[in-house]
Amino acid sequence: MTKTSKTATSEKTVFSRRGFLKTALPAAGGLATGVAFLHSTGSVVFAERAEGCEIAKPKYELRFDSKICAGCAYCEVACSQAHGGHADPLASRNTFTLKPVLGFTGLSALSANAPGWPQGLADATFAEFSENELCRQCISPECMDVCPENAIYVDTKTGARVVDETKCVGCGTCEEACQFGMIKVNPHTDIASKCDLCGGDPQCVAWCPTKAITFHEL
């Protein structure tokens, strides 16, 4: 994948968004404001960035529909080969999880031979087969905020937050910061990897046979 030129992020102040939210600074400028969705708690927090700290918003995002997904994991293996060349499960930038016995996991005595319809599952559709975590390209990306090497930049074409592999030292600070687990240091290469939207031609979308992963302009 060809990398596009970096945005002017050299003056970006490194700060913690959590600390920023706590102090609840008022917006200093009238320019773009950021919105952060805290998925883990389900609550939505509107955050504004101090002037000079703004980064370009993502222009595209990937969406995943688990009801259409057939569970082939092509997204995972194509991602790793597109980026690292080899079929390396740890080099994949999405985390694809197959749930082969969904509806049964964790619930005992639900074998197909148990008489009757299992309690509590009467309304289950059994339509979902897999989970797929894709990078949200956060408006206020923690990975970018905490990187001590300023190794994460914004791809001007797509707005993707991209790891500059020449700068990354593999310290793992980003990995700890991302609450979605979408940036990881690959132990085989010692470099952090995350979704870069493939420069606008995401390979997970190109290979997905059922169109369960889709690419949307924001």
Add this chain to the structure above:
Amino acid sequence: MTKEVYGNMGVILRVDLTTGTIKREDASKYNKEWLGGRCLAHYLLFNEVDVAKTDPLSPDNKVYIGTGALGATTFPSSGRTHATYLSPMNYSGWGDSNCGGHFGPALKRCGYDMLVVSGKAEKPSYLYIEDDEIRIESAEGIWGKGTIDTQAELIHKHGEPSKLLCIGQAGENLVLYANVRTETTNSMGRCGMGAVFGSKNLKAVVAKGSKPVKLFKPKEFFEVTKQLRDELMDPKFGKVHGLTYELMSKWGTPGITNLIGTTGMVPIRNWQRCGIDPKFDRLVRLWNQDHGTRREACFACPVHCHAAYAVKDGKYPTRGGGPEYETTTALGHKCDITDDKAVLKLNAMCNDYGLDTVETGAMFSTLMELMERNIIDKEFVDGIDIQFGNGDACVELMPKIVFREGCGDKMADGPWRVAKALGETALQSVYHQKGMCATGVETRSTIGSMLQFAVSPRGSHHLNGLPTAEWVNIPPVAVKVAGYKEAGDVRSYHPQAKARLVQYYENMFFLSDSLGICKFNFGHLGYWHDRAEDLDHMYDLICKSIYYASGIKYTVDDLFAIFERSNQIERATIVMRGIRRKDDQPNWKCLNEPCPGEHPVGPIPLPPIDSEKYNKVLDAYYKQRGWNNEGIPEPQHLKKLGLGFVAAKMQKAL
């Protein structure tokens, strides 16, 4: 093992359950000569096991579970796993099974091309593989559970990236047609591999891998596999090709039942009738329309031919994966059961108990026919009213078989053994070859399929080489691969044409099994079969893929030479176990009874197989393979193929 290995992982993992020893062996020395997967497994089994004498259920039997050079990559449908072992089910003793799902890639990502399991664990155990860490763990708590609960508990314990092969209660109780399951839709179905696992006290193999599959030319590989993926999905690639994708991805294998029935190939009522019968329509697509919940795919497959279903009302509320064509025909058509809910229930039961649906269906339908012919009475089946069309009776009988209770004990040994104990007349009702009943194929319909089923080393099964060009009925492709225009004529007994046709497809089917890819997409179905040159195009892309993945260059002829050698190993093994020309004869029904039924192609009723003409085809086939009149490989011919070691071992045993 320090040199860089591409495509393959370069290691064979050997686990002996008796001693608990774990060994690793360099696999790369075998790759050029034996590819991997099925071919390599055959070679190793033949060399390492006393194939002439070993009891398949003894600790001396070994199971070789392998992937292949293309496995776990972007190559379309690269999620297959192959296993070779000695089979307790058929009387030829040859066992090989293959499954899809995600287990193969998981094993490969642990760093192994092949897993060899030998010996017998003292107590019920399961094998846990996580990269370099191998443990034989106690199966206490999961022994006695079905395959769904077993998977749920082990995945719960070891985490969701772990994939596993496991057996259900059928395998534990050594039901001879027990299978090995992975996920909700995939089985290593035939030949009783589940019983072999059970005999080793092996409940499951769990693999959780994180190693990269290194590719020799990653960029080129990525491009050529994308081309293959796109062409597989391309409706304009060819009429048959496009239709195959459309039907398989939408309806899966049951959805093509009536296409298969065109020549009368779909068996009905224990092979008493055949062809297309609208009364079974609920088993073709309607079950899926009403109860299907989603499509499921194996690893890296663009086709997603599996389904999942949930039946919420009626007598049998149930849910599960599948069923495949083989299941709907075995438990539906062959048993004359038209109620899809009963068939879906039976499918879910088989899958959870770990029973081969094909042989289970044949067991039921054989009993039904024996009952109809008054050879057995209700007492024989402990008072269960096992009659054609009675799904409830099957639901009632199955647990008895699985737990070997009462009459189920003898039925756990399969229809051929049950009938054999009853005498010659009873055996006439068993539609088998070499003691294993046929899959959903009426072999009187197509002469090539008759030959292929009869000479198949593991008994009556289509995945050993059912001639695609013949059953999909594409004469130009048959002419190309066999060299005679008669090869494409479903009714022709032309000796050389049919012999060559069957030899070609038997060899071709090693291709997918040895590379870790799906036979459906590369040989068995209508893909790449519109024009004669489409096959060349497919081979070209596959050879390129193998080179870009592994760095090993093959021509199609090189590959077919490996397949020919592998086939000779299969034959030598079963010959050493006593198989001769008499065992390559069609079963009684094929030879003696016509088969009525509606179908647009071919005569109605289908006439019985003409023994004289058939034996001329068999002669030609033996000659083509370099076997003598009794079907024994000629030692000189084996040596010419570079199989001196096979000739030596075989001659010693004869």
